[in-house]
Amino acid sequence: MPQTVFAPWDDPKETPLIRFEGVTKRFGDFTAIDNVSVDIFAREFFALLGPSGCGKTTLMRMLGGFETPTEGKIWLGGQDIGRTPPNKRPVNMMFQSYALFPHLSVWENIAFGLRRERLDKDKIAARVEEMLRLTRLQRFAKRKPHQISGGQRQRVALARSLAKAPKLLLLDEPLGALDAKLRQDTQFELVDIQEKTGTTFVIVTHDQEEAMTVATRVAVMDEGRIVQISTPDKIYEEPQSVYVADFIGDVNIIEGTASATGPETYAITWGEGRPPLIAQSQRSFSEGQACSLAIRPEKVAIHAQEPEALNRVRGKILDIAYLGNLSTYHVELAGGQIVKAQEANTRRIARRSFTWEDEVWLSWSDTAGVLLAE
Amino acid sequence: MRRIFVIAVPYLWLLALFLVPFLIVLKIALSDMALAIPPYAPTLDFQAGWAGIKAFVSELDFENFTFLASDDLYWKAYLSSLRIALVSTFLTLLIGYPMAYAMARSPEAWRPTLLMLVILPFWTSFLIRVYSWMGILSSEGYLNQFLLWIGLIDTPLAIINTNLAVYIGVVYTYLPFMILPVYATLEKLDGQLLEAAEDLGCSRLSAFWLVTFPLSRSGIIAGCFLVFIPTIGEFVIPSLLGGSDTLMIGKVLWEEFFSNRDWPVASAVAVILLLILIIPIVLFQRNEQKQRESEG
Ligand SMILES: Nc1ncnc2c1ncn2[C@@H]1O[C@H](COP(=O)(O)OP(=O)(O)O)[C@@H](O)[C@H]1O
Ligand SMILES: [Mg+2]
Numbered sequence: 001m002p003q004t005v006f007a008p009w010d011d012p013k014e015t016p017l018i019r020f021e022g023v024t025k026r027f028g029d030f031t032a033i034d035n036v037s038v039d040i041f042a043r044e045f046f047a048l049l050g051p052s053g054c055g056k057t058t059l060m061r062m063l064g065g066f067e068t069p070t071e072g073k074i075w076l077g078g079q080d081i082g083r084t085p086p087n088k089r090p091v092n093m094m095f096q097s098y099a100l101f102p103h104l105s106v107w108e109n110i111a112f113g114l115r116r117e118r119l120d121k122d123k124i125a126a127r128v129e130e131m132l133r134l135t136r137l138q139r140f141a142k143r144k145p146h147q148i149s150g151g152q153r154q155r156v157a158l159a160r161s162l163a164k165a166p167k168l169l170l171l172d173e174p175l176g177a178l179d180a181k182l183r184q185d186t187q188f189e190l191v192d193i194q195e196k197t198g199t200t201f202v203i204v205t206h207d208q209e210e211a212m213t214v215a216t217r218v219a220v221m222d223e224g225r226i227v228q229i230s231t232p233d234k235i236y237e238e239p240q241s242v243y244v245a246d247f248i249g250d251v252n253i254i255e256g257t258a259s260a261t262g263p264e265t266y267a268i269t270w271g272e273g274r275p276p277l278i279a280q281s282q283r284s285f286s287e288g289q290a291c292s293l294a295i296r297p298e299k300v301a302i303h304a305q306e307p308e309a310l311n312r313v314r315g316k317i318l319d320i321a322y323l324g325n326l327s328t329y330h331v332e333l334a335g336g337q338i339v340k341a342q343e344a345n346t347r348r349i350a351r352r353s354f355t356w357e358d359e360v361w362l363s364w365s366d367t368a369g370v371l372l373a374e
Numbered sequence: 375m376r377r378i379f380v381i382a383v384p385y386l387w388l389l390a391l392f393l394v395p396f397l398i399v400l401k402i403a404l405s406d407m408a409l410a411i412p413p414y415a416p417t418l419d420f421q422a423g424w425a426g427i428k429a430f431v432s433e434l435d436f437e438n439f440t441f442l443a444s445d446d447l448y449w450k451a452y453l454s455s456l457r458i459a460l461v462s463t464f465l466t467l468l469i470g471y472p473m474a475y476a477m478a479r480s481p482e483a484w485r486p487t488l489l490m491l492v493i494l495p496f497w498t499s500f501l502i503r504v505y506s507w508m509g510i511l512s513s514e515g516y517l518n519q520f521l522l523w524i525g526l527i528d529t530p531l532a533i534i535n536t537n538l539a540v541y542i543g544v545v546y547t548y549l550p551f552m553i554l555p556v557y558a559t560l561e562k563l564d565g566q567l568l569e570a571a572e573d574l575g576c577s578r579l580s581a582f583w584l585v586t587f588p589l590s591r592s593g594i595i596a597g598c599f600l601v602f603i604p605t606i607g608e609f610v611i612p613s614l615l616g617g618s619d620t621l622m623i624g625k626v627l628w629e630e631f632f633s634n635r636d637w638p639v640a641s642a643v644a645v646i647l648l649l650i651l652i653i654p655i656v657l658f659q660r661n662e663q664k665q666r667e668s669e670g
Contacts, residue, residue: 091573099566
């Protein structure tokens with residue numbers, strides 16, 4: 001049986017659940033969201049990623065109904081919801097600070113939204129029990145929010161926002177307050193719950209690893225604009241700008257000028273007297289156009305002797321960052337530029353082949369990097 | 375040593391400023407009226423030694439308390455004080471809560487000024503402020519003159535010397551005591567809780583009843599006690615603004631003490647008043663304690 005890939009964004013026949021159409025949001029004369037257009041499809045786990053203050057929360061609050069767009073339209077299931085108040089939208093939000101009601105127990109917090117719908121008691125109780133089971137909170141049902149841990153509070157907030165079975169769930173930095181280990185566990189839990197319930201999730205985060213772990217697609221934001229929307233692997237492997245390449249993970253940026261040497265192949269001149277670097281690129285560059293070559297450190301190999309490779313440079317080890325499973329070598333080239341190379345630590349640290357001040361060679365293939373125009 | 379000192383200070387304080395005066399008042403309440411200075415008997419004579427103390431104790435009795443129970447003036451006065459205190463507390467809450475709410479919702483830059491305005495009346499003497507209300511409410515007062523001038527009424531309203539004037543006076547005087555604690559709880563309220571309530575399907579109004587109101591409960595309780603407790607024993611406002619039919623225990627006490635010079639009965643009235651007040655005071659303390667624990 002062939003496995004169908006979940007990729008509704010590639011299918012022109014699919015209609016999106018949410019459509020932002022040229023949405024702009026201004027606070028006074030400050031533009032927080034600048035002409036954003038994006039489609040989000042049902043059952044997606046869509047991540048908004050960007051540095052603090054780039055407008056992620058504002059975009060999300062417009063989906064929740066807490067802000068109205070200054071310009072443009074927001075469609076949800078074919079309806080313009082730009083001015084619909086929050087209590088009239090099939091959308092629920094999990095707040096950055098959880099916003100649990102301190103005077104209500106865990107059970108009552110989860111039941112809060114259901115009670116507003118005037119369902120009968122048995123139905124509410126059954127639904128709350130289901131949510132408690134889903135988030136593994138049965139034992140804490142009677143506690144008040146201040147009597148449980150941060151991780152449990154986070155799960156209550158999730159259960160509460162899922163209880164009404166919204167078409168769309170918004171999560172604003174849901175894991176911000178958790179420690180690293182709990183974060184990881186919770187990320188997988190979130191994905192699991194998202195798949196089980198079939199709800200569309202939009203998550204806000206400034207943590208690129210988190211976005212890559214949970215999301216079907218990631219939108220990278222910069223100063224109120226969306227600069228790239230792609231699947232996590234494409235964002236990582238095929239960034240469309242230096243900003244995205246730099247924001248997602250670690251990257252070496254080498255600036256130079258391009259000249260074509262063959263079909264989709266360019267030689268990059270990057271300094272007097274050095275042999276040009278060779279890179280393949282589907283994006284075309286004119287002769288002598290300024291460009292940046294972005295290469296991930298793990299795609300750069302490190303050698304003691306000069307290797308047989310298309311691209312090779314010589315330098316001195318300046319610093320070694322030991323990350324346990326990996327080591328990142330900071331190598332200073334003759335011109336003073338630093339290139340990072342990453343290697344798996346397959347041997348014990350005492351037997352490591354390179355150390356500080358060693359003269360080494362770095363090499364990479366012509367397909368290792370991405371050639372960018374800006 | 376230091377610990378003993380730390381514990382001893384509040385107890386000495388309590389002993390000197392509450393327990394000793396209370397015991398003196400209780401002793402007078404158990405004595406009989408006399409035409410003497412001080413105007414009661416017996417008085418304690420330490421010079422006579424042990425026999426003197428024995429003679430003194432044997433002359434004390436509960437006569438004054440049985441007298442209070444037999445004359446319905448007193449328990450009517452207690453009940454009427456309770457009623458006036460309850461009604462004024464309720465009115466103060468009704469007026470004070472929206473004011474506190476508006477203050478907590480106002481732009482942050484205005485809040486210190488608004489808070490200042492609430493406290494400002496304390497800068498003038500309480501007596502002068504009550505006297506000014508006489509000037510406002512009397513039949514030739516500003517209020518009546520104004521209403522006559524705009525033609526709303528033909529004859530002056532009789533407000534002064536009625537219970538209505540007492541309510542106005544009490545609500546005016548104690549309003550800050552309601553506003554301040556309620557404001558303190560409302561100001562701390564996290565605005566995201568209201569957004570969360572709306573997100574889960576509440577209208578603005580139901581979000582208020584389901585979130586804001588319950589979360590300001592401890593402020594409401596504190597404010598109510600801060601108004602209720604002093605109002606029961608209030609004496610100045612009913613005697614200046616109230617009429618002959620305004621019956622309040624504070625006024626009765628004052629008359630027993632200064633007009634009748636019956637110190638023992640006045641003291642008995644005071645002792646009973648204190649016993650009545652102990653219940654709300656204890657409840658108030660419990661509320662404060664619970665508040666501190668939940669924030670703790
Ligand atoms: N209510 C508001 N009034 C004025 N400026 C705001 C308001 N809300 C957000 N902003 C501004 O909009 C920008 C984006 O904010 P936000 O969406 O919270 O960023 P993020 O969630 O990505 O950190 C920030 O510069 C912030 O100061
Ligand atoms: Mg934010």
